[in-house]
Amino acid sequence: MTEKHRVAIHEASHAVCAHALGKTFYGCAIFAEGGGCAGSGTLEPAAVADYTPQALAPCYDKDSLVELANDAAITAAGAVGEALARFDPVAIPSHCDRMLLQAGFRAAFPSCDDYEAERAWGALAVARARHALFTAGRAVEAVSDALLEKGVLTALQVSELIAGAAK
């Protein structure tokens, strides 16, 4: 698997998990230096600047624990999708995604600094992402193939690819 293919699977997995959890406003992109996935709220292709941890941090600006847990699952999905693609049982989130998982934990449990609780939060996110991606069947493959071809996919294009893969 090339690095570009790995990145495409990673970003497609974030997007497919988001759509599976009802956040159908997520698009994704690959760039020369990596990739990204974001729910910009529009169907326009997002700029490179929209795909940074800083830009994604507002994902965690929510009161609802369920919403925070959903966002954590979407964050974990990148590593989970990569692991599924290489038949690896262990999914270890990338550095940026770990930062986001930690941010989600702090948003969900502001006064808790227990390391085991934070690990459990991460493990829950991985488990929920794995379930979402398993359920999505070949959607990750369809989205990552299209991403390799086009470079950027809008949320609408991701939706259409997921629907096509389910047929």
Ligand SMILES: [Zn+2]
């Ligand atoms: Zn990621």
